[in-house]
Amino acid sequence: MSAPTAVRRHTASWRLARFAKQAAAAAPFLLPSLALFSVFVFYPLVRSIWLGFHGTDPFGRREVWVGIEQYQDVLTSPDFRYSLLVTGQFALYTVVPATIIGLYLALLAHQRLPGIVIFRTIFSSTVASSVAVSSVMWLLLLNPGVGVLNYLLDKGGLPTASWLTDPDWALPAVAMTTVWMNVGFATIVILAGLQNIPEDLYESARVDGAGPWNQFLHVTLPGLSPTLLFVSVVGVIFAFQSFGQIHILTRGGPLDSTTVIVYSIYREAFLHYNLGLASAQAVVLFAIVLLLTITQFVIAQRWVFYR
Amino acid sequence: MSVRFEHVSKRFGSVVALSSFTLDVADGEFMVLLGPSGCGKTTALRILAGLEEPTAGEVFIHGRNVTDLPPRERDVAMVFQNYALYPHMSVYDNLAFGLRMRKLPRREVDRSVREAASLLGIGELLKRKPGQLSGGQRQRVALGRAIVRRPKAFLMDEPLSNLDAKLRVQTRLELIRLHRTLGTTVLYVTHDQVEAMTMGKRIAILDKGILQQVGPPQVVYAKPANLFVAEFIGSPAMSFFRGPVRDAGDGVLAVDLPTLSFRLWHQNADLVRRANLTEVVIGVRPEHIERAEDYGERPAAATFEAHVDVVESLGNEVHATLLLDGRSVVARLPVEATVQTGEARRFAIGPERLHLFHPQGGQRLS
Numbered sequence: 126m127s128a129p130t131a132v133r134r135h136t137a138s139w140r141l142a143r144f145a146k147q148a149a150a151a152a153p154f155l156l157p158s159l160a161l162f163s164v165f166v167f168y169p170l171v172r173s174i175w176l177g178f179h180g181t182d183p184f185g186r187r188e189v190w191v192g193i194e195q196y197q198d199v200l201t202s203p204d205f206r207y208s209l210l211v212t213g214q215f216a217l218y219t220v221v222p223a224t225i226i227g228l229y230l231a232l233l234a235h236q237r238l239p240g241i242v243i244f245r246t247i248f249s250s251t252v253a254s255s256v257a258v259s260s261v262m263w264l265l266l267l268n269p270g271v272g273v274l275n276y277l278l279d280k281g282g283l284p285t286a287s288w289l290t291d292p293d294w295a296l297p298a299v300a301m302t303t304v305w306m307n308v309g310f311a312t313i314v315i316l317a318g319l320q321n322i323p324e325d326l327y328e329s330a331r332v333d334g335a336g337p338w339n340q341f342l343h344v345t346l347p348g349l350s351p352t353l354l355f356v357s358v359v360g361v362i363f364a365f366q367s368f369g370q371i372h373i374l375t376r377g378g379p380l381d382s383t384t385v386i387v388y389s390i391y392r393e394a395f396l397h398y399n400l401g402l403a404s405a406q407a408v409v410l411f412a413i414v415l416l417l418t419i420t421q422f423v424i425a426q427r428w429v430f431y432r
Numbered sequence: 433m434s435v436r437f438e439h440v441s442k443r444f445g446s447v448v449a450l451s452s453f454t455l456d457v458a459d460g461e462f463m464v465l466l467g468p469s470g471c472g473k474t475t476a477l478r479i480l481a482g483l484e485e486p487t488a489g490e491v492f493i494h495g496r497n498v499t500d501l502p503p504r505e506r507d508v509a510m511v512f513q514n515y516a517l518y519p520h521m522s523v524y525d526n527l528a529f530g531l532r533m534r535k536l537p538r539r540e541v542d543r544s545v546r547e548a549a550s551l552l553g554i555g556e557l558l559k560r561k562p563g564q565l566s567g568g569q570r571q572r573v574a575l576g577r578a579i580v581r582r583p584k585a586f587l588m589d590e591p592l593s594n595l596d597a598k599l600r601v602q603t604r605l606e607l608i609r610l611h612r613t614l615g616t617t618v619l620y621v622t623h624d625q626v627e628a629m630t631m632g633k634r635i636a637i638l639d640k641g642i643l644q645q646v647g648p649p650q651v652v653y654a655k656p657a658n659l660f661v662a663e664f665i666g667s668p669a670m671s672f673f674r675g676p677v678r679d680a681g682d683g684v685l686a687v688d689l690p691t692l693s694f695r696l697w698h699q700n701a702d703l704v705r706r707a708n709l710t711e712v713v714i715g716v717r718p719e720h721i722e723r724a725e726d727y728g729e730r731p732a733a734a735t736f737e738a739h740v741d742v743v744e745s746l747g748n749e750v751h752a753t754l755l756l757d758g759r760s761v762v763a764r765l766p767v768e769a770t771v772q773t774g775e776a777r778r779f780a781i782g783p784e785r786l787h788l789f790h791p792q793g794g795q796r797l798s
Contacts, residue, residue, distance in 0.1 A: 328483050329516035333577070334504035334533035343529070347520040430520035 170411070176404035188401075195405040205389070205406065209413070211296065212385040216364035218300035219307060224356050226304065227311025228349075232341075234312065235319045245316065251309030256369035263302040264289070264374055292382040295375050299383050302370055307363060311356050318352030319345070350429040358421050365414050386410050433494035433584040433617055434459045435480065440489030442475050442641075449475040451641040452489070457585075459494075462611050462618045464632030466625060468664070472641040473621045477587050480619065481510050493584055504533070509578035511588040515570045517562040523549075523573050524558040530581045548580035551613075568599045579610070585617040592627065604630060625665055629653070637661050659794030662715050662787055668751055668762040671721075673714045674791060677704055687712060690757050692736035696786075700733070703788050703797040713794070715787035718751065721763035723771070727780035735780045740771050754779070 177195055179188040199205050230248040234241060251259070266273050267288040275285040288298040326344045335343060346353075368387040371377060377384035377392065384392075386406065394403035435457040442450040450472040457463045465473035478484040480491055482503035490499045498506050509530070517526050524545055531541045549555045552572045562570055571591065578586050591607075592600045608631055611618055622628055628635045629649040637644045637652065637660075645657035656662035662670050673689055680686040685701045687694040694714055696704060704712050724735055738754035738761070750765045763779060771777055788797040 323514070323516065325512045325514060325516035326518060328481075328503075329510065329512060329518075329577075330529075330533075331483065331503040332481055332508065332510045333530035333581075335529075336504070339533060343518065343521075347518070350520075 173404040173407050173411075176401055177408050179401050181399060181401040191401070195402050196409065198402065199405045199409050205386075205409075207381070208384050208386050208389040211381075211383065212365055214296060215300055215303075215367065215383075215385050216361050218297060219303045219364050219367075220357055220360035222300075223304045223307040223311050223360055224353065226308050227315050227356065228353070230308065230312045231315035231319055232345075234316060249309045249313040249316070251306055252313060253309070254306070256306060257373060259306050260302065260370040260373035263305070263370075267298055267302075267374075289375050290379055292380045295379055295382045299370055299374050302374065303364070303367060306370070307360060311360070314356050315349065315352055318349045322348035347430050350425075354421065354425045354429050358418055361417055361421065362414055365410065365417075434492075435463075435585055435617060435619065436492040437476065437480070438490045438492065440476070440479060440486045440491060442472070442479060442484060443487045448641050450479070450486075453638075453641075453643055455636055455643065455646065457617060457619060460615045460617055462608075462620065462631060462633045464628040464635045465619065465621045465638060466623070466628040466632075466635050466664075467638035467644075468623060470640075471638040473623075473638050474589055475641075476638070477510075477589055477619055477621050480506075480585075481508055481587050482506050507581075507583050508585045508587055509581050509583040511574050511578050511586065511591045513590045513593055515562075515574040515594075517570060517573055517577070519562050521561070522558065523554065523560055523562070523565070523576075526562070526573055527558075527576050527580045530577065534581075544580050544582075548576045551579070551610075552576045567595055568603070571595060571599075571603060575607075575610070579614060579616075583616070585619060588618065588620045590622055591620075592622075593624070607631060625667065629665075637664065639664075655796065655798075656715075656787065657796050659713065659715075659789050662789070662796075666717060668718045668764065670715045670717050670787065671761040672789075673716070674711065675714075676711050677709055687714060691738075692734050692756070694734045694781075694786075695731075695783075696733065696788075697783070700783060700786055700788060707790060707797050709791065711791040712797075713789040713791055715789060716761075716781055717785065717787075718762045718764035720785045721754075721761070721765075721779050721781055723765065723769050724778035724780045726769055727782070731783065732780040733783040733786055735778060737776055737778050740773055740775050740777060743771055743773050 176188075178190060178192060180191045180195070181188060234245040234248050254262075265271070267275075269275055269285070269287040269290070272288075274288070278285045286294045288294050322344065326348070327340055330340045330344050365385075366387055367385055368391060371383050371385060371388050372391070375383040377388045387410070390403045390406045390410070393399050393406060435455075437453050437455045440450060440453045441448070453472070453476055455463075455476075465476060467473045475484060479486050480493075482498070482501060482505075486499065490497055492498065493506060493508070518529065521529065527545045527548060528541050531544055536544075545558075546555070549558055552575060554569065554572050554576060557565060557569060557573070562573065565573065571594070574591065578588075592603055595603060604627060620627075620631060632649055634646060634648055635652050636646045639660050645652055645661045647655075652661060653665055656665060656670075659672070663672070673687070673692075673694065675687040675689045675694070678686045678688060680695065683697060683701060685696040685704055687696065727735075736756065738756045740752055741755045741760065742753040744751040744753075745767070748767065750767055750769065750771070752763045752765055752771050754761045754763055765771065789795065790797060
């Protein structure tokens with residue numbers, strides 16, 4: 126037998142004691158945010174999952190254990206699948222244009238010109254207007270009779286539409302207003318991302334012979350990749366959580382063409398008073414968003430470059 | 433290829449970064465632009481690269497006026513202080529980028545990249561990203577990116593300043609060898625006079641946007657054109673003594689200071705007389721101050737007694753800081769010449785190596 130090694134191994138109890146000591150030190154710093162998160166995030170989340178396992182009476186009170194029945198209902202219901210499809214479309218219509226327009230505006234506003242701050246402010250101003258206010262504004266702009274949009278289309282000799290009452294146009298119209306609302310946020314974030322790209326990379330590329338397009342392709346886009354990932358992930362989450370503009374502009378109609386998941390949850394919970402089913406939907410939505418976000422991160426690993 | 437700056441000026445708002453800068457760099461020459469920060473050396477380099485537009489003046493590369501050409505049409509390569517490697521690209525792609533931008537055939541790109549990589553000994557790193565490299569390796573990649581294109585000139589902006597002392601010395605040697613191998617014109621910006629002295633075939637010294645002197649390192653050191661160059665070049669720095677000129681008879685001029693008196697004769701006196709000065713600035717390099725006993729019986733320009741304040745032994749020589757008229761004067765002594773901190777000693781300055789400058793404007797008397 127060889128002699129026992131000189132290395133002292135820490136015992137399990139020693140490690141536990143050390144952890145307890147560190148946790149005690151960390152607790153005062155974590156408690157305030159933990160308390161807030163518990164009240165507004167963790168408890169509602171747990172409660173939703175719990176509610177999903179319970180049926181409710183029409184007044185939203187009687188709680189009877191029904192097992193996974195409601196989750197099964199949600200996953201097999203054609204209505205839910207339909208609203209998932211609508212939400213997916215809505216996400217596509219909002220995230221892609223908002224990111225591209227935000228990128229374009231950020232590139233414009235990134236120029237070093239006198240007075241550019243004014244444009245930066247204008248381009249990012251929509252971030253400061255609430256969903257409700259923006260929606261009401263767009264309700265007027267999109268009005269088929271007195272709305273400015275139809276007026277301009279008509280002046281330009283283009284066909285007009287009943288934007289919010291035509292089942293074919295309602296979702297794109299709501300998406301358009303949402304793009305307008307999200308562009309400000311995208312612009313701000315992308316502008317910040319642009320400012321993090323070192324100037325000498327551009328200079329190096331210029332000396333290497335790259336024109337504006339190649340500089341954009343080989344310096345700007347790679348440098349912005351983490352920012353663009355962030356903007357698109359947050360955009361998808363926003364899209365899946367959208368409610369205000371739909372509630373104000375279309376109430377899920379016409380013919381359910383704008384019934385996104387959250388609107389469907391709202392309807393189930395507060396119009397049909399079926400809290401259990403609504404909770405089950407909400408939990409499924411949570412799972413979907415989580416899955417989507419993870420997928421985006423996995424896909425992005427290939428082309429996102431973190432310095 | 434040759435490079436020529438012709439009365440190039442650059443103003444940023446009210447700040448004059450470069451003022452009527454004229455410089456000829458011969459084909460294949462290693463030219464160092466030297467000066468303190470803010471002297472305009474980097475601005476000159478950036479104007480040559482096309483990254484800045486001059487406010488006035490013209491720039492020529494190989495006889496062609498490139499003042500209005502964008503960087504990519506000038507066919508120069510630049511090594512940046514922070515290397516500016518494309519962080520998302522592998523070393524290979526970093527090296528290949530400039531060639532691809534010039535639409536070279538794939539096979540030729542590959543050959544050039546591998547050739548440059550082997551020349552710099554970074555062949556094993558081609559698949560790595562810059563983030564996975566050490567500072568020295570990044571520096572090599574930055575150099576590789578410059579040489580791979582076989583440009584008309586290399587522009588280097590303090591390329592060694594981010595390396596540690598040992599690596600800097602090593603890379604300095606490699607740059608000298610590389611220049612010998614490739615024979616390409618180099619414009620090298622630095623604030624480090626050791627780099628300038630060791631690498632430059634000629635040195636251009638700038639201050640406040642104005643070219644002070646151009647010449648081979650030895651000439652700049654031995655005959656600084658003015659007070660700025662005299663003070664900037666050489667470490668420890670030259671000491672200066674300003675005093676009134678008095679005729680001491682027998683063709684000798686005397687410059688009297690509180691604790692020492694310089695005696696100028698022959699050439700030194702002629703220079704002062706010709707300039708018709710009543711006051712003069714005398715510069716003395718540390719190595720020209722000797723212990724009086726070592727100096728011997730030869731006639732000295734000045735002998736004086738000074739308090740030895742600090743003694744720094746460098747192993748091969750000793751730097752003694754002397755207190756003279758309430759200020760510090762450094763003497764560079766051989767190791768055998770023992771001096772003790774705190775003692776008062778006699779020193780002597782020989783007449784041959786005095787530097788005489790005009791009291792106004794600071795030009796060297798000649």
